[in-house]
Amino acid sequence: MxxxxxxxxxxxxxxxxxxxxxxxxxxxxxxxxxxxxxxxxxxxxxxxxxxxxxxxxxxxxxxxxxxxxxxxxxxxxxxxxxxxxxxxxxxxxxxxxxxxxxxxxxxxxxxxxxxxxxxxFPMASSPAVAQLDRWRQEGTVGAPRRLEIATDFGRWPRGWQNDAAGWLARRAEGGFTREVVSHFLFLTRRQLGPLALQSARVTYPAGDGAETAIEAELTAGGVPVSLRGSVGRIAEDEANSWTLTGEAGAIRLRNWSLAEQLEKDGEWRQAAGALSNDAMRPxxxxxxxxxxxxxxxxxxxxxxxxxxxxxxxxxxxxxxxx
CATH class of the missing domain: 3.40.50.720 (NAD(P)-binding Rossmann-like Domain)
Structure with a gap:
């Protein structure tokens, strides 16, 4: 061909x-x-x-x-x-x-x-997301009860995005909610069903800068979803998590590529063969x-x-x- x-x-x-x-x-x-x-x-x-x-x-x-x-x-x-x-x-x-x-x-x-x-939306091809799917199919989570999404940034834009700061740092087109949170909302829509926003709070700096904090409550296929995000609360460049809790257990996607399962002792265990985001990206x-x-x-x-x-x-x- x-x-x-x-x-x-x-x-x-x-x-x-x-x-x-x-x-x-x-x-x-x-x-x-x-x-x-x-x-x-x-x-x-x-x-x-x-x-x-x-x-x-x-x-x-x-x-x-x-x-x-x-x-x-x-x-x-x-x-x-x-x-x-x-x-x-x-x-x-x-x-x-x-x-x-x-x-x-x-x-x-x-x-x-x-x-x-x-x-x-690259999560459509993510091996880590495929692992979340397998765990759900195996009954690891059971009926979903709640989902928590957290995205935090040391600064915005992230260091590797400086060349695009002219628009990424501005309220009109940029901000971490459009650039990053959207990926986790796509994942939520795929995993749980249609999204519906219940309430939201957003913090903006003076001028035309992009948001520095968000808090929101949503539902996805009827499942309660809590969402939060911030700029300047952490020292590292970025940290994020998507955590689904159900009647049988909990799983999460952490820092884009790490699929993890909550064990009975309360510790999170990474899936076998888990890769960093940089290693998984290709x-x-x-x-x-x-x-x-x-x-x-x-x-x-x-x-x-x-x-x-x-x-x-x-x-x-x-x-x-x-």
């Missing part, structure tokens, strides 16, 4: 990670990249020698079968619309847009057209590309749908409104 050609618009952290960690890939080749930053040319040359930095987004769309939109949020839907109109499959970063009305209109038109489009990204190839060829896949991403964004924006 012929390799599919992948084009990338936006060569920041996410685009560069995909190139460095997921290629060579048995189903895809890189057709070209575009990013307006002069520094991106040197980074692309180092990450993928021979892959061209094309003159614009239109050139990338023309050169590819599948477009990965890794640009800032305001560009997501315009680029996706252009690629879909040209007959390309599309993988978007989240959030779908900076405004809910634009996101809702896009999802409705894309669904009506049967568009080949999905959103990059496996996850290659899995995402495998699913993206299936999407592009019209096959079955488990990537996040546009509808799932929209439902997550609706909850995120409701939390940020407090």
């Amino acid at each position: 012929a390799l599919l050609s992948l084009g990338i618009v936006g060569f920041g952290v996410m685009g560069e990670r995909l190139v460095r960690m997921a290629f060579p890939h048995p189903e895809m080749r890189l057709a070209g990249v575009w990013d307006p930053s002069p520094e991106a040319v040197a980074r692309l040359s180092a990450a993928a020698p021979g892959v061209p930095m094309l003159p614009g987004a239109e050139a990338v769309i023309a050169a590819c079968d599948v477009l990965y939109v890794a640009a800032p949020p305001a560009a997501h839907i315009p680029l996706a619309r252009a690629a879909l109109a040209a007959g390309r499959a599309v993988l978007l970063e989240k959030p779908l847009a900076t405004g809910l009305a634009e996101a809702e209109a896009f999802v409705a038109e894309a669904e009506a057209a049967g568009a080949r489009a999905a959103v990059n 496996m996850v990204l290659r899995g995402q590309l495998e699913k993206l190839a299936a999407l592009a060829r019209g096959g079955q896949h488990s990537l996040a749908t546009l509808r799932e991403a929209l439902e997550v964004q609706q909850v995120v924006e409701a939390v940020l409104r407090g």
Whole structure:
């Protein structure tokens, strides 16, 4: 089967990670990249020698079968619309847009057209999440009773995101709720069912800076969910956990990649073969590309749908409104 050609618009952290960690890939080749930053040319040359930095987004769309939109949020839907109109499959970063009305209109038109489009929530390909699924199927948790989500950051943006601080640190497009909490809400939606926000409190700094703390109560498929997040309360760069407690026991996902089970002695035990997030990331990204190839060829896949991403964004924006 012929390799599919992948084009990338936006060569920041996410685009560069995909190139460095997921290629060579048995189903895809890189057709070209575009990013307006002069520094991106040197980074692309180092990450993928021979892959061209094309003159614009239109050139990338023309050169590819599948477009990965890794640009800032305001560009997501315009680029996706252009690629879909040209007959390309599309993988978007989240959030779908900076405004809910634009996101809702896009999802409705894309669904009506049967568009080949999905959103990059990597937990769809996480081995740690697959372990959580196995534990639940084995009866480790039983009927879910409650879920707790915690996300804490030493600073925001995180150190490795400094190049994108111009928008990630701002209230209009950035913040940890959109950037990080959305992943755990996607996981919650997949595991438990539809999300419904009950209450929320949010703390903002003076000016136009992104949130520094959130607290929220939700339900997911009727299961109570508590959510909290903060900036500046911990010394390390980041710590997060997703903890599901049921009638039979408890399991959690900690720091993105560590699947853990609560033992009878009250201690948490990691799954056999657990990997750090850095070690697991290449496996996850290659899995995402495998699913993206299936999407592009019209096959079955488990990537996040546009509808799932929209439902997550609706909850995120409701939390940020407090």
